[in-house]
Amino acid sequence: FEKPFLWLARKLIGDGNLEFVAMPALVPPEVTMDPQWQNQIEKDLKEAQDTALPEEDED
Template sequence: MFDVTSRVTYKNVPNWHRDLVRVCENTLIMLYGNKVDIKDRRVKSKSIVFHRKKNLQYYDISAKSNYNFEKPLLWLARKLMGDPNLEFISMPALAPPEVVMDPALAAQ
């Protein structure tokens, strides 16, 4: 992950990738640019090309606003499960528990 508001973090991506591949030979690697919610973006979308050279999945995300936060996790789950059609399901809406008060206790 690199910070799209800091060019130096993107410039370090090749070094981080090299170190990761050296230590973890056969691992899934993806790249994402964080802080896309900030207007002062220094690393523009058209200049983000490292992932293409290394055949990595790339996502723009925002940890602050939760923009695309689920996409890297879904991609990883699909790869690990070997199921490209895997989907996350939303939690069912749960009604709050019904509160029953003893009238005698409520009067106290």
């Protein structure tokens, strides 16, 4: 799968020795949620679930 892209990259860069390397896995950032923020998110979710969507008109 990568061979056509490798060939194309080598031609575009002009370097016949160009190689693709695997990207290291990055640790996701730590998220701290304060209770007030979590309560607001839950309230917004409940409000969104209780909101009726408007009917779509058939044109």
